[in-house]
Amino acid sequence: xxxxxxxxxxxxxxxxxxxxxxxxxxxxxxxxxxxxxxxxxxxxxxxxxxxxxxxxxxxxxxxxxxxxxxxxxxxxxxxxxxxxxxxxxxxxxxxxxxxxxxxxxxxxxxxxxx
Amino acid sequence: xxxxxxxxxxxxxxxxxxxxxxxxxxxxxxxxxxxxxxxxxxxxxxxxxxxxxxxxxxxxxxxxxxxxxxxxxxxxxxxxxxxxxxxxxxxxxxxxxxxxxxxxxxxx
Numbered sequence: 001x002x003x004x005x006x007x008x009x010x011x012x013x014x015x016x017x018x019x020x021x022x023x024x025x026x027x028x029x030x031x032x033x034x035x036x037x038x039x040x041x042x043x044x045x046x047x048x049x050x051x052x053x054x055x056x057x058x059x060x061x062x063x064x065x066x067x068x069x070x071x072x073x074x075x076x077x078x079x080x081x082x083x084x085x086x087x088x089x090x091x092x093x094x095x096x097x098x099x100x101x102x103x104x105x106x107x108x109x110x111x112x113x114x
Numbered sequence: 115x116x117x118x119x120x121x122x123x124x125x126x127x128x129x130x131x132x133x134x135x136x137x138x139x140x141x142x143x144x145x146x147x148x149x150x151x152x153x154x155x156x157x158x159x160x161x162x163x164x165x166x167x168x169x170x171x172x173x174x175x176x177x178x179x180x181x182x183x184x185x186x187x188x189x190x191x192x193x194x195x196x197x198x199x200x201x202x203x204x205x206x207x208x209x210x211x212x213x214x215x216x217x218x219x220x221x222x
Contacts, residue, residue, distance in 0.1 A: 099206035
């Protein structure tokens with residue numbers, strides 16, 4: 001019954017590795033997002049996808065690449081992980097993607113890069 | 115992205131005291147949303163304000179949108195330990211941008 005789910009919940013890895021985080025929503029929403037929350041709890045949008053098209057790409061390194069096989073899934077692939085990538089990554093979704101809609105967040109993936 | 119400043123960054127209160135967090139913008143906001151994130155949890159939508167001067171209440175929580183639609187506040191009356199967490203305001207024209215958050219600690 002989980003509306004927005006993410007895997008894995010925890011991810012510990014070495015610097016330089018490549019990793020992926022998966023997200024799925026069963027709400028029938030058209031838009032999905034990836035947010036990064038740092039240790040100070042600042043929540044910053046990284047990407048959003050609407051009907052499989054990237055509509056936001058904030059100033060994130062190109063080591064981060066979102067991939068959406070269908071509108072219910074938005075995965076985040078990270079190449080050459082760096083220490084500064086350690087954070088909590090949240091997936092979210094909303095109905096059509098306007099700023100007037102509620103966003104529904106997943107439980108988060110806690111990434112630690114050693 | 116649209117800048118929404120939130121203060122204070124941290125607030126510690128004794129249980130039973132009131133708490134207020136403020137969001138301010140230099141530009142007029144089309145709307146403002148409030149989210150709560152419990153420790154170890156994820157942001158959860160609380161409410162949305164759209165109209166100038168709008169006031170909405172949810173039990174002990176009162177949300178206000180300024181007359182000029184450039185600021186908003188969340189006030190909690192008689193805090194309880196269940197109120198602990200980080201409160202975010204969020205706004206945007208086309209996309210939603212989150213404020214810096216206020217982390218509330220309630221001391222029993």
